[in-house]
Amino acid sequence: MGTHNINKNWLTLETVDDIISNNLKLELSEEATNLVVKCRTYLDEKLGRHDKPIYGINTGFGSLCDTEIPAADLEKLQRNLVMSHACGMGEEVPQDIVKLMLLLKIQGLSYGHSGVQLITIKRLIDFYNNDIFPVVYQQGSLGASGDLAPLAHLSLPLLWLGEVNYQGKKISGTAINKQFSWNEIQLQSKEGLALLNGTQFMSAYGIHSLLRAKKLSSLTDLITAVSIDAYDGRISPFNDLVHKVRPHDGQFITARNIQKALAGSEIIVQEKSHVQDPYSFRCSPQVHGASKDAIAHVQSVFEKEINSVTDNPTIFPDEDEIISAGNFHGQPLAISLDYLGIAIAELGSISERRTYKLIGGERGLPAFLVAKPGLNSGLMIAQYAAASVVSQNKQLATPCSVDTIDSSNGQEDHVSMGANAATKVYRMIDNLEKIMGIEILNAAQGLEFRKPLKSSVIINNFIVEYRGKVPFIENDVEMYPLIKKSIAFIKQYSSNLKIKDFLF
Secondary structure, rough: EEEEEEEOOOOOOOHHHHHHHOOOEEEOOOOHHHOOOOHHHHHHHHHHHHOOOOOOOOEOOOHHOOOOOOOHHHHHHHHHHHHHOOOOOOEOOOOHHHHHHHHHHHHOOOOOOOOHHHHHEEEHHHHHHHEEOOOOEEOOOOEEEEOHHHHHHHHHHHHHHOOEEOOOOOEHHHHHHOOOOOOOOOOOOHHHHHHHHHHHHHHHHHHHHHHHHHHHHHHHHHHHHHHHHHHOOOOOHHHHHHHHHHHHHHHHHHHHHHHHHHOOOOHHHHHOOOOOOOOEEEEHHHHHHHHHHHHHHHHHHHHOOOOOOOOOEEEHHHHHHOOOOOOOOHOOOOOOOHHHHHHHHHHHHHHHHHHHHHOOOOOOOEEEEOOOOEEEEOHHHHHHHHHHHHHHHHHHHOOOOOOOOOOOHHHHOOOOOOOOHHHHHHHHHHHHHHHHHHHHHEEEEEEEOOOOOOOOHHHHHHHHHHHHHOOOOOOOOOHHHHHHHHHHHHHHHHHHOOOOOOOO
């Protein structure tokens, strides 16, 4: 099993995908170790010769920032912080997201600007490497002073508190530490704040959603190509000449993907009686492409974020500075997550429109894609189901980042609501997989009625794989099991794709 070295090198979306997909273990580089020790040593020496209040280190938190804390109580202050801020509610955060939270928290603390002890980071690495996932809840963060409540739950097991998921069971923080013979972490000055301040909840959800979005944005090009052949569409809208004179990257990539998918199809080259296709087919490069470009922008924001120090105050040993500022504020992520949600909603919206056209009884296809419509309802209500999910995604696309509520007695008077944006986008991507599952169910069904003409090798191979999971519908059957299998196929197929815009 491989290892990923935590260091100062730029962490990319592709690197994260590699770490997660290959289940790599983490280790702290010598460089990162030295930086962490240097920062902690500096902070201890600073407190030894400094009698003025330093926010969060020898003061209270939030609106209690002017309350000085005696040196004898600094350890208790940090423990109290973690316990009191663990106010999460709602559903549990999925364990693959918690794993990302651990990875990103470790990365952020490794830069040597947070003042944590080396043992604290190493224990987080122990949790990660042993697949010990603290129980974290989806609700409770305003995305402002970092993700306080979720990160408090992430940190509780360090103190023999809270709960973890381990090997399929939920056990106490005390029990997991005893099982591995680990001592309780005795938090030193600033450490609780370093653990709780930060954007790792928003970032983990965002990175997870970006990984899925990039793969789905490629897969939807392939499914569109299947729909085009099923609908007897034209190839001309995907000609390079069209896209070179409007050179948006995503548009060009989408057109090229669809061209490649259809290359060699007998259906696409047959003479057409129609001059144009509906926008949902003809304008798929422009619509998919706009979403690809949005995803690329959001990726650039998140890659900056996961290579940043986002706790507070920030410690600069070389400059002899401890600065209380606002790197924990989630606004860059909140706006980007809202943008990502819009991009996801549009991919689902245009997918459902293609489904709608396929069941309309046009271009030689039977109504509702079944041989005996009337006696059989065929895929009529599958389109209803897709439409309901599309509508929900449109509603969820309403931005979270324009909202704010005062907190901490007005000290934290503008918040990002990025955590709500993050959990919302996760749900929207689940919905997109459902919509795409229904489109491929229809497109594969429609393609059968084009026989004896054959589609391309790429599409035929894709459909053979799909038919291994979902059969052709001869007559009405219970539909929900087929829809469920179709969605599962989308999930599995997309998860195996690489993080790149070109599918082929």
